[in-house]
Amino acid sequence: MWGNLGQLGAQAINDTLDGMDVFELSLSSMTTRFWALVPAVLLGITAPARSFDFDSACSSITSQISTPNATVFFSELVPAGTNLSFPDNDPTCGRPSQVVLTDTCRIAMFIATSNDSGINFEAWFPRNWTGRFLSTGNGGLSGCIQYEDLAYASALGFATVGANNGHNGTSGEAFLNHPGVIEDFAYRSIHTGVVVGKSLTETFYGSPHDKSYYLGCSTGGRQGLKSVQDFPEDFDGVVAGAPAADFNHLLDWSGHFFEITGNTSAPTFLAAERWVDLVHPDVLSQCDEIDGVKDGIIEDPNLCNYDPSDLVCAEGNQTDACITEIQAETIRKAYEPFFIEGKLAYPRIQPGSEDVPVFYTGAPFIYTADWFRYVVYSDPSFDVTTLSEKDWALAQELDPFNISTWKGDISAFRDRQGKLLTYHGQADGLISSKNSERYYDRVSDIMGQESTQLDEFWRFFRISGMGHCSGGVGAWEIGQTLAGAGGVGSLNLDPESNVLMAMVRWVEEGVAPEKVLGTKYVNDTVAQGVEFARAHCRYPLRNTYDGVGDPTKKESWNCL
Ligand SMILES: *[C@@H]1O[C@H](CO)[C@@H](O)[C@H](O)[C@H]1NC(C)=O
Ligand SMILES: *[C@@H]1O[C@H](CO)[C@@H](O)[C@H](O)[C@H]1NC(C)=O
Numbered sequence: 013m014w015g016n017l018g019q020l021g022a023q024a025i026n027d028t029l030d031g032m033d034v035f036e037l038s039l040s041s042m043t044t045r046f047w048a049l050v051p052a053v054l055l056g057i058t059a060p061a062r063s064f065d066f067d068s069a070c071s072s073i074t075s076q077i078s079t080p081n082a083t084v085f086f087s088e089l090v091p092a093g094t095n096l097s098f099p100d101n102d103p104t105c106g107r108p109s110q111v112v113l114t115d116t117c118r119i120a121m122f123i124a125t126s127n128d129s130g131i132n133f134e135a136w137f138p139r140n141w142t143g144r145f146l147s148t149g150n151g152g153l154s155g156c157i158q159y160e161d162l163a164y165a166s167a168l169g170f171a172t173v174g175a176n177n178g179h180n181g182t183s184g185e186a187f188l189n190h191p192g193v194i195e196d197f198a199y200r201s202i203h204t205g206v207v208v209g210k211s212l213t214e215t216f217y218g219s220p221h222d223k224s225y226y227l228g229c230s231t232g233g234r235q236g237l238k239s240v241q242d243f244p245e246d247f248d249g250v251v252a253g254a255p256a257a258d259f260n261h262l263l264d265w266s267g268h269f270f271e272i273t274g275n276t277s278a279p280t281f282l283a284a285e286r287w288v289d290l291v292h293p294d295v296l297s298q299c300d301e302i303d304g305v306k307d308g309i310i311e312d313p314n315l316c317n318y319d320p321s322d323l324v325c326a327e328g329n330q331t332d333a334c335i336t337e338i339q340a341e342t343i344r345k346a347y348e349p350f351f352i353e354g355k356l357a358y359p360r361i362q363p364g365s366e367d368v369p370v371f372y373t374g375a376p377f378i379y380t381a382d383w384f385r386y387v388v389y390s391d392p393s394f395d396v397t398t399l400s401e402k403d404w405a406l407a408q409e410l411d412p413f414n415i416s417t418w419k420g421d422i423s424a425f426r427d428r429q430g431k432l433l434t435y436h437g438q439a440d441g442l443i444s445s446k447n448s449e450r451y452y453d454r455v456s457d458i459m460g461q462e463s464t465q466l467d468e469f470w471r472f473f474r475i476s477g478m479g480h481c482s483g484g485v486g487a488w489e490i491g492q493t494l495a496g497a498g499g500v501g502s503l504n505l506d507p508e509s510n511v512l513m514a515m516v517r518w519v520e521e522g523v524a525p526e527k528v529l530g531t532k533y534v535n536d537t538v539a540q541g542v543e544f545a546r547a548h549c550r551y552p553l554r555n556t557y558d559g560v561g562d563p564t565k566k567e568s569w570n571c572l
């Protein structure tokens with residue numbers, strides 16, 4: 013995705029976003045070019061005159077920071093198009109460099125959060141500030157500032173912050189005997205970053221932000237929900253993808269697949285490649301056309317009751333193109349909901365997600381292993397191959413710092429006029445998309461609100477054919493990330509197609525998103541053109557083919 017960008021890419025994005033300069037001009041002096049280039053949502057926003065010297069603000073900011081417990085590292089002015097490198101960033105983060113898309117003042121500091129923990133925090137403040145504040149999130153068990161998200165949001169004019177979630181790198185080892193680090197991970201990194209970030213924004217620009225936003229997926233989705241549940245004042249608008257909600261049960265569930273598959277030499281084991289080349293096509297042959305279109309996308313996997321029996325080899329004719337009855341049983345178990353002590357703990361993984369097999373490697377899932385070693389049992393040598401029901405139950409019972417993120421009453425967020433947009437790829441092989449429905453239904457029950465009532469402040473979009481947060485055979489580009497907005501040089505900021513800009517429009521103009529228009533580019537490459545588009549419906553409505561139109565056109569689908 014990032015390979016062939018270079019200067020040309022940076023120039024292209026400058027051109028695309030050029031229109032934003034006119035924030036400082038009056039509406040009447042706007043050129044035709046401006047109207048053509050700037051998303052409608054931005055037009056309604058009249059940024060107050062913020063005439064100040066950006067360059068000198070950036071060089072003097074470090075001496076003005078009086079944040080308690082903060083050690084300021086530096087501030088630097090980074091011109092648009094710069095390819096920033098991060099030589100000190102933990103290599104497991106896989107983020108050695110990032111192209112910065114707009115003139116940015118980058119500020120870095122450490123903020124102690126307790127006597128044994130703290131966060132590495134960065135603020136990316138754009139020259140062309142819209143008055144909006146935004147916090148980014150994290151992923152997995154990390155430990156990694158998501159620089160691509162900082163670049164994306166700052167390019168859109170948000171004063172953007174991100175932190176390392178209390179430790180460096182993707183491993184959970186830092187949690188060991190450091191409850192402060194776990195507490196940062198559970199909620200405190202984001203909240204601290206928001207409190208510090210908002211104040212820093214005001215110090216920097218000389219006036220407070222107007223509206224505050226959050227954007228994150230996976231663990232980042234959980235962090236967004238955590239804010240909604242426990243820090244309702246932090247954000248006006250939260251975009252939370254594939255949330256790792258019901259976190260303890262999620263890690264239990266992720267771990268239980270190893271119980272089902274066994275190790276790579278167990279008779280129950282089926283190699284990951286077989287899930288891709290045997291099971292996935294078989295799932296599609298049974299379920300792809302339930303929605304009336306044979307396109308490799310299962311619009312609603314809830315309707316798919318997959319049975320692998322047809323894959324079982326004929327008696328005495330064992331080949332690579334078929335499986336044993338024992339392996340078929342493994343597959344059946346993998347698609348069952350997960351119970352602990354007779355109670356539903358986590359819903360099933362959805363059929364259709366097995367084209368990216370995560371849990372079928374014959375080894376304990378790494379996040380589960382880390383969580384049990386470094387948090388649940390505080391014992392690095394704990395044998396994670398024998399985890400079973402009593403361990404699953406214990407993890408849930410511990411629920412350190414309420415990391416479960418499962419509160420059903422989110423009325424405080426609603427009552428302060430907050431808006432929440434969640435999305436979940438229906439082919440997510442890491443966090444079951446069914447769990448996002450389950451959370452929606454839970455809130456609906458606990459708050460006694462029908463979906464028509466929840467619609468006023470929360471809309472949940474099921475994105476068919478999307479994997480974990482991005483990618484997949486579906487129309488998965490919905491503006492959820494820089495790459496998911498078309499990538500450098502081709503940003504699609506239309507609020508109909510971009511969940512972040514849809515949120516801005518909802519918060520600032522009161523126009524709620526009815527659908528989210530997803531785009532699938534040929535080979536996921538904008539330059540190769542649009543392969544198809546599909547408007548994704550909000551739960552509990554379902555993407556439904558009209559039976560006659562061209563299924564690659566959004567007009568051929570309705571929400572029913
Ligand atoms: C940015 O620099 C790194 C080396 O620091 C390089 O690997 C990467 O390809 C560069 N990115 C772009 C888009 O030029
Ligand atoms: C931001 O403002 C500067 C100066 O007004 C302008 O040169 C630039 O093109 C604008 N847009 C972006 C995206 O940086």
Ligand SMILES: *[C@@H]1O[C@H](CO)[C@@H](O)[C@H](O)[C@H]1NC(C)=O
Nearest residue numbers: 098100101102132176179180
């Ligand atoms: C974490 O990484 C940052 C650089 O990204 C570095 O400044 C900091 O010292 C690291 N912290 C630890 C505890 O290694």
Ligand SMILES: *[C@@H]1O[C@H](CO)[C@@H](O)[C@H](O)[C@H]1NC(C)=O
Nearest residue numbers: 080081124125126127128204
């Ligand atoms: C500063 O750090 C101390 C512990 O070292 C902590 O108790 C306190 O809450 C922190 N203050 C802020 C504002 O985070």
Ligand SMILES: *[C@@H]1O[C@H](CO)[C@@H](O)[C@H](O)[C@H]1NC(C)=O
Nearest residue numbers: 125126127128129190191192
């Ligand atoms: C650190 O804080 C914890 C909890 O607030 C406290 O129990 C402990 O004594 C403190 N340790 C030091 C070295 O101050």
Ligand SMILES: *[C@@H]1O[C@H](CO)[C@@H](O)[C@H](O)[C@H]1NC(C)=O
Nearest residue numbers: 274275276277278279280397
């Ligand atoms: C793999 O699992 C089998 C039981 O299915 C067990 O007998 C064997 O010891 C395991 N192998 C390893 C390397 O753990």
Ligand SMILES: *[C@@H]1O[C@H](CO)[C@@H](O)[C@H](O)[C@H]1NC(C)=O
Nearest residue numbers: 198242411412413414415419
């Ligand atoms: C967890 O949440 C419950 C209920 O909101 C609260 O009573 C409790 O103090 C919280 N525990 C922690 C460690 O934050």
Ligand SMILES: *[C@@H]1O[C@H](CO)[C@@H](O)[C@H](O)[C@H]1NC(C)=O
Nearest residue numbers: 013015534535536537539540
């Ligand atoms: C799609 O992209 C891959 C990797 O960039 C490339 O190898 C392949 O040739 C491309 N396919 C088409 C049809 O452009």
